[in-house]
Amino acid sequence: MSDASKTIVLEARGITKRFPGVLANDRVDLTLHKGEILALLGENGAGKSTLMNMLYGLYHPDEGEIWIKGEKVALKNPRDAIDRGIGMVHQHFQLVPVMTVAENVMLGSEVTRGAGYLDVREAERQVRKLSQQYGLEVDPTAVVEDLPVGTQQRVEIIKALYRHADVLILDEPTAVLTPQEAQELFRIMRDLTNQGVSIIFITHKLKEVLAVSDRIGVLRAGQYVGTADPKTATEASLAEMMVGRKVILQVEKAPAQPGEAVLQVKSLYVKDDRGQTAVAGIDLTVHAGEILGIAGVQGNGQRELVEALTGIRPIEEGQVTIAGQDSTHFTPRKNTELGVAHIPEDREKHGLVMAYSLADNMVLNNYYQKPYASGIVMHNDAIYAHGVQLVEQFDVRTPSVMTPASNLSGGNKQKVIVAREFSRPTKLLIAAQPTRGIDVGSIEFIHKQIVAQRDEGVAVLLVSAELDEVLGLADRVAVMFDGRIVKTLPITEATRERVGLLMAGSEA
Amino acid sequence: MMNPEIESSPGNGRFLSTLQQIWRSISVPLTAVLLAALIGAILLIASGASPLEAYAALFKGSFGNAQAIGRTLEKATPLIFSGLAVAFAFKAGLFNIGAQGQLLFGAIVAAFLGFSIEGLPAIIHAPLALIGGAAAGALYGAIPGALRTYTGAHEVITTIMLNYIAINITDYLADGPWKDMTPGNIVARTPKILPSAEIPYIGNVPVGFILSVLAAVVVWWLLWHTTIGYEIRTVGLNSHAAHYAGMRVAWTVILTMALSGLLAGLGGAVETQGVVGRYQPGFNIALGFDGITIALLGKTHPFGVIPAALLVGAMKAGSSQMQFSAGVAKEITDVIQALILFFVAADVIVRWIIRMRASDGDQVTFSSNWGQS
Numbered sequence: 087m088s089d090a091s092k093t094i095v096l097e098a099r100g101i102t103k104r105f106p107g108v109l110a111n112d113r114v115d116l117t118l119h120k121g122e123i124l125a126l127l128g129e130n131g132a133g134k135s136t137l138m139n140m141l142y143g144l145y146h147p148d149e150g151e152i153w154i155k156g157e158k159v160a161l162k163n164p165r166d167a168i169d170r171g172i173g174m175v176h177q178h179f180q181l182v183p184v185m186t187v188a189e190n191v192m193l194g195s196e197v198t199r200g201a202g203y204l205d206v207r208e209a210e211r212q213v214r215k216l217s218q219q220y221g222l223e224v225d226p227t228a229v230v231e232d233l234p235v236g237t238q239q240r241v242e243i244i245k246a247l248y249r250h251a252d253v254l255i256l257d258e259p260t261a262v263l264t265p266q267e268a269q270e271l272f273r274i275m276r277d278l279t280n281q282g283v284s285i286i287f288i289t290h291k292l293k294e295v296l297a298v299s300d301r302i303g304v305l306r307a308g309q310y311v312g313t314a315d316p317k318t319a320t321e322a323s324l325a326e327m328m329v330g331r332k333v334i335l336q337v338e339k340a341p342a343q344p345g346e347a348v349l350q351v352k353s354l355y356v357k358d359d360r361g362q363t364a365v366a367g368i369d370l371t372v373h374a375g376e377i378l379g380i381a382g383v384q385g386n387g388q389r390e391l392v393e394a395l396t397g398i399r400p401i402e403e404g405q406v407t408i409a410g411q412d413s414t415h416f417t418p419r420k421n422t423e424l425g426v427a428h429i430p431e432d433r434e435k436h437g438l439v440m441a442y443s444l445a446d447n448m449v450l451n452n453y454y455q456k457p458y459a460s461g462i463v464m465h466n467d468a469i470y471a472h473g474v475q476l477v478e479q480f481d482v483r484t485p486s487v488m489t490p491a492s493n494l495s496g497g498n499k500q501k502v503i504v505a506r507e508f509s510r511p512t513k514l515l516i517a518a519q520p521t522r523g524i525d526v527g528s529i530e531f532i533h534k535q536i537v538a539q540r541d542e543g544v545a546v547l548l549v550s551a552e553l554d555e556v557l558g559l560a561d562r563v564a565v566m567f568d569g570r571i572v573k574t575l576p577i578t579e580a581t582r583e584r585v586g587l588l589m590a591g592s593e594a
Numbered sequence: 595m596m597n598p599e600i601e602s603s604p605g606n607g608r609f610l611s612t613l614q615q616i617w618r619s620i621s622v623p624l625t626a627v628l629l630a631a632l633i634g635a636i637l638l639i640a641s642g643a644s645p646l647e648a649y650a651a652l653f654k655g656s657f658g659n660a661q662a663i664g665r666t667l668e669k670a671t672p673l674i675f676s677g678l679a680v681a682f683a684f685k686a687g688l689f690n691i692g693a694q695g696q697l698l699f700g701a702i703v704a705a706f707l708g709f710s711i712e713g714l715p716a717i718i719h720a721p722l723a724l725i726g727g728a729a730a731g732a733l734y735g736a737i738p739g740a741l742r743t744y745t746g747a748h749e750v751i752t753t754i755m756l757n758y759i760a761i762n763i764t765d766y767l768a769d770g771p772w773k774d775m776t777p778g779n780i781v782a783r784t785p786k787i788l789p790s791a792e793i794p795y796i797g798n799v800p801v802g803f804i805l806s807v808l809a810a811v812v813v814w815w816l817l818w819h820t821t822i823g824y825e826i827r828t829v830g831l832n833s834h835a836a837h838y839a840g841m842r843v844a845w846t847v848i849l850t851m852a853l854s855g856l857l858a859g860l861g862g863a864v865e866t867q868g869v870v871g872r873y874q875p876g877f878n879i880a881l882g883f884d885g886i887t888i889a890l891l892g893k894t895h896p897f898g899v900i901p902a903a904l905l906v907g908a909m910k911a912g913s914s915q916m917q918f919s920a921g922v923a924k925e926i927t928d929v930i931q932a933l934i935l936f937f938v939a940a941d942v943i944v945r946w947i948i949r950m951r952a953s954d955g956d957q958v959t960f961s962s963n964w965g966q967s
Contacts, residue, residue: 397840398837417840418837419839430838436834436838439828439832440832442827442828446824450828450839451839451840462821462822463819463820464824466819
């Protein structure tokens with residue numbers, strides 16, 4: 087594909103946007119050609135979302151121009167952008183869960199007949215037509231809340247196409263998808279571009295960028311630092327552009343020195359929220375000084391396993407022993423006191439209280455212990471000092487420890503959790519998706535910290551949907567499928583191909 | 595989610611930003627009060643009265659002299675308690691509409707202990723009746739907490755229903771077993787409490803008012819300087835995180851409702867022992883419901899509750915004077931009070947008027963915390 091010969095559908099020229107105390111976009115230039123996939127890469131806080139929100143009419147640039155299809159525009163609101171053919175699929179879907187697909191799609195531009203009679207049939211017909219035209223398989227009569235995440239995303243795309251979008255902005259679309267769903271999305275993206283739709287694809291997953299995009303634009307600290315060609319770029323070169331320095335994607339670590347067994351799990355059964363058996367008879371052992379990585383497609387019981395081991399979810403059957411103690415029916419507090427550290431899968435739901443300051447968040451599970459409290463009296467000065475020390479030690483980028491957690495970027499939020507969990511004496515670390523959706527710099531930092539814990543003799547159970555993360559960190563790899571561990575391999579035998587097959591449920 | 599600034603623990607050297615935060619917190623309630631007064635003025639003009647004259651009389655009746663101030667403090671006292679009760683429950687994400695019922699039980703139990711136990715010195719009798727009233731409120735508040743925990747019944751629904759039960763039980767007691775049997779009495783009311791159970795005045799200042807301010811300080815201390823308060827706030831802001839962190843969420847919900855009920859019950863007891871002198875149905879009727887207005891106007895902060903209660907108390911205290919000297923119906927103060935509640939709840943309108951953008955962390959409390967399950 088030669089870019090120069092193609093028509094430019096969207097162009098940003100010298101866009102600058104300031105927020106109080108932050109220069110979010112600094113004279114950014116960006117061009118999007120017809121029928122291409124432009125990946126926009128950048129760390130959290132690099133200004134990707136700000137830029138996209140301006141192209142979508144949600145923010146207004148302080149300086150600079152936006153051109154759409156050869157015409158200079160001033161977008162007052164998203165309606166303006168939609169009218170000019172721009173569609174945006176947000177990271178958090180804007181769907182009404184209890185409505186059907188067709189109802190969601192027509193919401194805001196309803197099909198009516200006569201005196202306002204809602205013509206759902208016609209909407210369903212149009213959705214069906216769009217889904218056939220672009221290969222977006224979805225049942226227009228299905229209720230949205232019953233659909234898997236990947237399908238809900240398709241509904242969002244159809245919503246944009248229904249409004250005649252020919253420029254699609256996808257904001258971190260793969261963050262919520264399983265690898266299979268992501269592959270399916272990439273196929274859809276190619277189908278769309280083949281039919282003349284142009285796509286801006288925001289992400290920080292380097293592999294995906296290389297796999298799917300036609301051109302790569304990189305933002306760093308509000309500036310457009312350059313364009314890369316996916317044919318010649320490498321993960322390392324892209325990471326360096328994003329972060330501004332060389333990044334070690336592969337953590338260097340010495341071979342494990344496993345000691346005694348710290349976590350022992352015997353024929354464990356756990357139910358999920360709907361009462362279905364999610365963990366169906368798991369046995370596993372993690373030794374001091376080793377990392378056992380659990381690989382598997384999301385939704386195969388990993389979450390339930392972690393929640394059961396940490397005491398958040400009740401155990402139906404089986405036995406869990408931690409550091410020689412039967413902890414099968416321990417509460418989260420007892421487990422914490424036993425020396426279990428837990429990096430939860432969902433940092434905003436479980437890991438942090440958004441309105442609390444960092445200092446308060448950093449004592450979330452030991453606030454009642456000395457020196458933070460004596461009896462019921464809390465010592466806010468000690469909590470403050472503890473926060474200051476951890477922010478420094480774990481390189482949390484924040485204006486102050488009194489800043490509410492909600493103000494931090496994803497990577498820094500995760501560092502707050504890591505700091506808290508690593509600041510206690512620990513025997514067992516359970517890390518679930520420890521680097522999901524965060525920037526490369528923070529990933530590198532957190533990986534190093536996990537390996538450092540292992541080297542100090544902590545037993546580590548790492549659960550991750552990112553196969554690369556498991557293969558990069560683990561000393562042994564257990565593959566989980568359908569609530570069971572299908573195989574446990576030493577890292578030397580765990581090749582991508584073999585583990586990949588096991589993840590799909592076939593015995594390798 | 596309402597006040598990130600207040601959710602944070604205090605530290606050193608942030609005095610200026612604290613001032614800014616205080617301004618941010620009070621600007622909306624203040625504007626709401628001014629708007630309500632403005633609309634009240636329009637109503638006054640429409641009814642042929644002079645708003646200036648009416649408001650001047652209202653002010654004179656509430657702050658004009660030592661007696662007037664005493665009356666304002668007296669009216670504000672139960673409102674501080676019920677406002678604290680509602681605000682306290684808010685911190686755990688609970689909407690306690692039942693302060694009214696808890697207050698009624700506090701009032702009648704304090705009355706019972708006040709008239710039935712003889713021969714105690716005041717130093718024991720008055721506190722005993724207060725504690726009895728507080729305990730009654732706490733027990734009655736714990737019921738919706740337990741229902742919420744063990745059956746999932748939402749506290750907004752259960753507390754509303756429990757209010758009716760409380761009204762009817764207290765009516766029955768005051769007209770039945772605990773009825774004042776003084777010859778000639780035909781109304782439903784308990785006997786007068788003994789002088790030893792009365793809460794006195796220091797000059798014009800009711801001791802009950804001092805107790806209410808102390809209660810606000812204790813609530814503030816409990817919420818921001820104890821592990822219990824930390825647990826309550828964590829449960830209110832993110833119960834999943836509270837569970838993850840090893841807190842007993844169910845217990846915290848029950849405890850919060852019980853303590854909220856305790857505050858309301860204390861308000862009822864103080865009213866009985868300090869003002870009414872007995873329990874009489876109808877005498878305490880709006881005090882618990884007013885607590886909702888007070889809590890919202892006070893931004894659900896214990897120290898915000900005090901000025902909010904003083905304002906509403908002043909309107910109650912001054913309304914008679916306004917009727918005498920300006921010839922305005924007392925009810926205009928109820929209208930103004932309702933308007934204040936309306937504008938506080940309709941945060942967005944007020945923010946728009948004072949050109950202040952709602953930030954994520956500073957949403958209107960009315961809608962942000964209750965309704966979560």
